[in-house]
Amino acid sequence: MASRRQFIQSGLALSAASLPAVSALAAQAAPGGASQTLRLERFVVDVRLPQAVELARHAAIRGIPVAETSGDLTEIWRGDFAPRWKQAPMALAGATTRGELFVLETLANDHGMRVVYRGRHDGSKRARARHRLSGPAEVLAGATARAHGFSRGFSWSALAGALAACPVGLTPTARLELETEAVAPGPAGDEPLYTWIIAPRAALTARA
C-alpha cells in the first residue's frame, strides 16, 4: 500500500528532479499546460447543497469528473478512491459539508495527501454572503480577480475557475475574507459550504 512517507519522499526526490518523480509530476500537471496546474481527478459534490451543485456544474464544464454524495462517503471511498489511492495519490477538489471534508482529509492524510486549499462559505439568514478562503495565493488571487468581473462580487463560476487553475508545487499561501452580496444559488440551510482541494504531497513540493 502506498504510504504517506513514501509520498513525502517522492516529493523530496522531485525537487532533485529524479526521473520517477518527474513522471509523477507530469501525471499531476494539466495536459499541455505551460504553467503547471494540478490535474483534478474528481470534484466531490454534496448534492444536498444547491451552491455545491452549482459549483460542480462549473467544474464539470472544465472537464473535471464529478463524484456525487449526499453525506455518506462509503460508496465513493470504497468503490473509487480507495482502490486508486492504494496505487497512487491523486488531486481532487470538492464542495461539501465540513463533515465530509473531515472524512476525506483524514483518509487523505493516511495516503500521502493533504488539504491545500480550504474555503468556508456562509450565507443563510444574512443579506450578504461571507467567504473565508485559505490556500495558494494564486488560487485566491485568481478567485478574487475573477470575482471583480461580476457585479455581485462573487460567483461559483469564478471559484471553479480558480480551483481548476490551482498550481502544482509549494506556493505562498494566503488567507482571504470576502463579504459579498448574496450569491445565487444560496444555501439551503444554515450549514456552511466548504470548498477544498486535496493534493498529493509530491505535487506540492514540485516547485520548491
Next chain:
Amino acid sequence: MAILPPGVDAGRFAAAIRRFEEIVGPEWVFTSDEDLHPYRDHFSYLKDQPNEPIPSAAVGPDRVEQVQDIVRAANEFRIPLYAISTGKNFAYGGPAPNVRGSVTVDLKRMNRVLEVDDKRHFALVEPGVSYIDLYDYIQERGLKVWIDTPDPGWGSPVGNALDHGIGYTLGFYRDHFGAHCGMEVVLPNGELMRTGMGAMPSAKTWQEYRHGYGPDPAGLFAQGNFGIVTKMGFRLMPQPEHWRNGLITVPKRRDLIPLIETVNYMTDLFMIGEPWYGSPLRQLMGNTEFREAAGRFDEEEMDRQAAAARLHSWQVELQFYGSERTTLANWEYAKELVARAVPQARFTDGESLPVPLTKEQIHETTGPYPTNMRRNVTQGVPGLGIWYMTGRSEMNPNAWDETHVGLFSAVPRSGEGVLEAQQVFARIARDLEIPSFNNALGTPVNWYQFTFLMGAGFGIPRDYTPEGKKRAADILRRILEENAKHGYGDYRAPPILQDDVADQYSFNDHVLRRFHETLKNAIDPNGVVSPGRGGIWPAAYSSFRGALRG
C-alpha cells in the same frame, strides 16, 4: 511550533530523535507541524489551547522488534510514548496523547492480516489493520466468516477493542475486547509477552483458549498503559446462511418496562442480535403541546397525545442470524413473547435475505421500515456512513460544527432504569441551562450484550472562543459528576475527560486506581508508556493528573 516532551531539553530530544531514526529509518520519524497535524484531536475542546495535547514527534515502526527498540530508547531518554493503531477513535480523543509532548508510536504500518481461519472462526491481526482491510481480506478470499464492525469501519480492530469499542451483530462479537482471544504485547521494559495460549511456545490454540493458565493480564491493556499491543486475536462469527430483521412497537409509555424485560430474555438466550430501541413519538417533538408534556414527563398526557396521533410510544428492532427457517422461527417466537407481555404490541416483518449478500442487497434502501446506516453494520459490512450524522441531515438538523464528544453511561438494563435515567438527564440539562434532546424519549443502546448505555444528547453552546470551550468542558465534567451521583458510569472517554471519569470509580478511596498505579509503577518505573491513559498516572508523571482540565 516546537514542542518538547516534559522535562526533556532540546539536546536530549534531538538525541532521542536520532535514535528513533536509527530504529525505523529517518523517513518514518515525523517532527514538522505539518506531519504532526494528523496526530491532533480535531474534535477537542482544547484545540489550539495552550494545553492541547499535541505530540512532539511521531514514529512509525514496521515490525515488533522496532517497537521494542523504541520502548527501550524511550526509557533511556525518558521520553513519554503514546501508541495508536490507526488513530481514528474520534469523539474519544482521536490520536492525541494524554501528555503534551509525548512521542506518538503510530502502528499504521504494521498492517498485516496474519491469519483468518473460517473453520475455527478466528483472525490474528496487527494494529494497523482496519475493519475495512479485514473485511476486504475475507471477501477477496471468499472466507465464510463475518467481522463485527463499529461505525465507521476505518478504525483498527486492535485499537477499537483496546478502547472497549463495540459493534452491531451478535452479543458475544459486539464486545470487541470481550471477543479478543490472545494478544502479543511489548512491555514497558521492551520485553515481548504473549497472553493466553500464546504463552506456551508450542500451542496451536492461541486464538481458541483465551485464559491459558493463571491470572490473565489481558484486561490491563484495554484503556490502560501497561504495554503496546502488537498482535491480537479475535473470534469471528461464522457466516450465517440467513439474515432477518423485524420491528416491534408498543403503545404506552410504561410498556417500555415489559418490552425491555422480554427483549432481555431473548438477548440472554443468545437468540437475537443487537436490539435497537427508539421512539416513534420523536416525530411529535415538533408539536409544542407534546414537547411540553414530554418536558414535564406527564406520562398520561403523552399517552393521550400518542393515541390521538395513532403512534406507539416505543419500538425495538431485532436482528436474527441463522438459516431461513431458524431466523423465521426465532422471529415468530419473539413476537409470541412480546405479545404475551404487551398484548397491544404491533409487529412489522423486516427484510429476509440469504447470505452471502449481493452488492445490491447490501445497498438496498427500500426495506419495510427505515434502518438508516445501521442495517449494514448489523450485516458485518463496514462503511463510513456514521459521518452522515456529523453533517446536516434529517437525523441531525443542527449540524455538527467543530466539536464532538462521545459520552455514554452505563444504566440499569430495565425499563424502570431507562425511565429514571431520562429524568436524571433532563434535570442535568435544566440545571446547566443547556438543551437536551428527547429527554422523555431517550432510549438506551444495547451494544454490550448485558449492558445498557445511554447518551442523552446534550447540546453544548456553540462558542468557540477559549472561554466558550472552557465552559463546554466544564459542562461535560458537570454531566459526568451528576451522572456519577446516580451511579451512571461513563464507559469510554477522550483524554481530556479520562481523569474525570476515572475519578468517579472511587470505591474504597480509589483503591482500583491505586491498584492500577501500583502495578504501573512496578512494571513501568520510568512511566514511558502512554502515561495518563485511562486516568492511570505513573509516579514520574503524577503531576500531570488533571493537566488537561484547563
